[in-house]
Amino acid sequence: MKRVLLIVALVVAGCLPAYVPHRVQLGDRAYQQGNYAEALRYYEEEAQAYPSSSLTKRMTRARGKLIEAELAVAERAFADGQVDQGMAAFAKAKAYDPAHPSIARFVGAQAGQVIKEADARAAKGAVGAAYVLAHTSAGLFDSPALAGKATALAATWADALAAKVAAATQQRRPGTAVIARAALAALDPAQVAAAEEAYAALTRQYRLGVALKGRGDAARATALVSLDDRFDAVAKGTLDRLDVTVTVGPPTDRVDVTEATLSQRIEQGTRAAPNPARVDLEQQAQNIETEMTTTREFREMENQSPSRSQGSIETYDYELEVAQGRLDQVRAELAQTPMTIEEPNYVDYAYAVETHTLVVAREVTVEVRFASGGPAVPLRQVVAVQVSDTANAAHPQLALPRKRARLPAPTALAGDLDKEIASWLAGQLRAVHTTYRDRLLAAAQDRTEGLALYLALGAGAVPAPIAHELATALDVPAVDALVAGLVAHALATVYEAPRVAAAPRVEAAAPSTPRPGSKPGPGRVTPPPTGPAPSDRPEAPAPAPDPLAAKAGYKLAIGALAYERAGVARLRVDRDGGLFNGKTQIGTWRADGTLVGRDGRLAMAIDPRGGIWSATRSAPRKLGTLSKRRIVFDDGAVVSLDRAGHVDLVNGQQHKVSVEVLVSRARSQELALLVAVTGVGLLRMQDAP
Numbered sequence: 001m002k003r004v005l006l007i008v009a010l011v012v013a014g015c016l017p018a019y020v021p022h023r024v025q026l027g028d029r030a031y032q033q034g035n036y037a038e039a040l041r042y043y044e045e046e047a048q049a050y051p052s053s054s055l056t057k058r059m060t061r062a063r064g065k066l067i068e069a070e071l072a073v074a075e076r077a078f079a080d081g082q083v084d085q086g087m088a089a090f091a092k093a094k095a096y097d098p099a100h101p102s103i104a105r106f107v108g109a110q111a112g113q114v115i116k117e118a119d120a121r122a123a124k125g126a127v128g129a130a131y132v133l134a135h136t137s138a139g140l141f142d143s144p145a146l147a148g149k150a151t152a153l154a155a156t157w158a159d160a161l162a163a164k165v166a167a168a169t170q171q172r173r174p175g176t177a178v179i180a181r182a183a184l185a186a187l188d189p190a191q192v193a194a195a196e197e198a199y200a201a202l203t204r205q206y207r208l209g210v211a212l213k214g215r216g217d218a219a220r221a222t223a224l225v226s227l228d229d230r231f232d233a234v235a236k237g238t239l240d241r242l243d244v245t246v247t248v249g250p251p252t253d254r255v256d257v258t259e260a261t262l263s264q265r266i267e268q269g270t271r272a273a274p275n276p277a278r279v280d281l282e283q284q285a286q287n288i289e290t291e292m293t294t295t296r297e298f299r300e301m302e303n304q305s306p307s308r309s310q311g312s313i314e315t316y317d318y319e320l321e322v323a324q325g326r327l328d329q330v331r332a333e334l335a336q337t338p339m340t341i342e343e344p345n346y347v348d349y350a351y352a353v354e355t356h357t358l359v360v361a362r363e364v365t366v367e368v369r370f371a372s373g374g375p376a377v378p379l380r381q382v383v384a385v386q387v388s389d390t391a392n393a394a395h396p397q398l399a400l401p402r403k404r405a406r407l408p409a410p411t412a413l414a415g416d417l418d419k420e421i422a423s424w425l426a427g428q429l430r431a432v433h434t435t436y437r438d439r440l441l442a443a444a445q446d447r448t449e450g451l452a453l454y455l456a457l458g459a460g461a462v463p464a465p466i467a468h469e470l471a472t473a474l475d476v477p478a479v480d481a482l483v484a485g486l487v488a489h490a491l492a493t494v495y496e497a498p499r500v501a502a503a504p505r506v507e508a509a510a511p512s513t514p515r516p517g518s519k520p521g522p523g524r525v526t527p528p529p530t531g532p533a534p535s536d537r538p539e540a541p542a543p544a545p546d547p548l549a550a551k552a553g554y555k556l557a558i559g560a561l562a563y564e565r566a567g568v569a570r571l572r573v574d575r576d577g578g579l580f581n582g583k584t585q586i587g588t589w590r591a592d593g594t595l596v597g598r599d600g601r602l603a604m605a606i607d608p609r610g611g612i613w614s615a616t617r618s619a620p621r622k623l624g625t626l627s628k629r630r631i632v633f634d635d636g637a638v639v640s641l642d643r644a645g646h647v648d649l650v651n652g653q654q655h656k657v658s659v660e661v662l663v664s665r666a667r668s669q670e671l672a673l674l675v676a677v678t679g680v681g682l683l684r685m686q687d688a689p
Helices: 002-013 022-032 036-049 053-079 083-096 101-123 127-141 144-170 174-187 189-205 218-227 230-235 276-304 310-335 410-443 447-457 464-474 479-487 669-678
Strands: 210-215 242-248 252-274 340-370 377-391 561-565 568-573 578-581 584-589 594-597 602-606 611-614 621-626 630-633 638-641 646-651 654-664 685-687
Touching: 022 036, 022 053, 036 053, 053 083, 053 101, 083 101, 083 127, 101 127, 101 144, 127 144, 144 174, 174 189, 174 447, 174 464, 174 479, 242 410, 252 276, 276 310, 340 410, 377 410, 410 447, 447 464, 447 479, 464 479, 561 669, 568 669, 584 669, 621 669, 630 669, 638 669, 654 669
Parallel strands: 210 242
Antiparallel strands: 242 340, 252 340, 340 377, 561 568, 561 654, 568 578, 578 584, 584 594, 594 602, 602 611, 611 621, 621 630, 630 638, 638 646, 646 654, 654 685
16 A cells, blocks of 8 residues: 555655565565576566666666676686587576677687687587587677688588488498488588488388287277377387287276265354444544543643643644544444344355266277287287266255256267277387387497487487487487478578577667678578668657546546645645645646646546556556545555544554644545545654554
């Protein structure tokens, strides 16, 4: 509530709120504890809803700390000769803010070392690894020197790959030839078609031959395998013929019934409960009595003071008189308010519910054997599908009618059962194939060719150690991604230099433009410029309408009123709606329910239903709801006027009243309530007695 009132009052006064939102507090705390990533997350969440220059500064500061930390990791890695780890840390740093000054300093200091590392790798024969390092670094560092180095290495590596393709073809090592062609195609898009054709020929040569021999229901066994597309991935993965014998048993069905007890609260009679209105009146009376006791003490202190002021004593006497009048009114209402009220009595009503479950199953037996020999692999599983419904007796107390369980006929689940069996069968065949593929690799005479076939023809993910071993043996970095790109027809993007963008920003950023003289890397296509030419640009659009004005529409009675303390008006409204703090006008209330700040812009609007909306930088924000007697804010706080005209503020356990009193009323209390809220920072609020 405090935040809401400060937003309202200080928007009108043209000031910035001193309140720090909860998420910003959490972010500040995380920042102080050195958890800069968490701090940035809190700041960005708050800025999404309520952007501000202070949040922008906080986010910039947190990003700076994160950049410094990642660059420190990168510098240590470069110093230890771990260039790849250093590049990874630098990429993280650049993602936070590519324009940060520390990024440019790091590039200037480390670009030369990256070139030296690329030359060292090329000298050892790892030209592909050298190219990928230079090419990736050129994109990250935006370095012409690294781009030139990558271009030179690309040409050298392309010649080496072409020679490797020729040698592998001559030596009848199709797996090695396919992977070398794929790497060559990633460098030269003109080679993509040849690489894809070589891959297609390889899969045709080693495609799995499956002989399905059904026992009991051969037609059903054949259909089961064809139902699941995942079987195709298994079907091209082995180098041997696979005989599969499938036996599908007859369907069985049963209905399982389980019972549970549910509970629902129902109304049963009434009970006497303490009257909340009386409790409220008793509290009001106690507060007034406490206030009067305090006022008497102050009066007595003033009366005993050597600098005794008769005016102050008269003010205290007046306050005591007003408080006594309020107390008499509360006591009169209290005498007419009953101690208790009748309210509904609720009890828990328990009732039973049955769950009927139809289960349809088939026993499936599979025998897998490779034509090259070896024992058969037996597989057996009872595969089932099920459907459920509930039943219950009638319960008039709950207005719950009798319900019978409605289950379909078992034959209606036959299709779902077939799909479930096919899915299980494909998974089992994949497991058998993986075991066999491992055995093939272990028995391969040429380890590198065996690895190439394992990767190119395998179903599913390839273990990282195998991918790393093959990448090192063939000097083809990211070989697993290369094969995946070959299958997906995306070879030109495998060695694409990464485009590192800044972390998502809340604040607006100018559109980026390409650097003068920049060139696309191998396999990249520079998109043509988009958008109208400068001479064709449309005229600037008309200013957008104020979204806060669209919220207005409440019929507000305007009239003169004032909140006074010791006979002096602290906050007042003239007959034209002008809102004054002393002699200074801080805003104007209008009959359409809008408040215009002293800067001439709308600061608040009341919609036709009484919703109170405040201006923010993004969109109008709803603060609460106005009624004839009070304002209820969305966070639960309530502002009203007591019988003596004091502003009464209740927020949870806090209860405050204004020292000032409303001495002249408008034609309705709505304007008085709104003035109290918009000027709460100008009123003296104290704890309620």
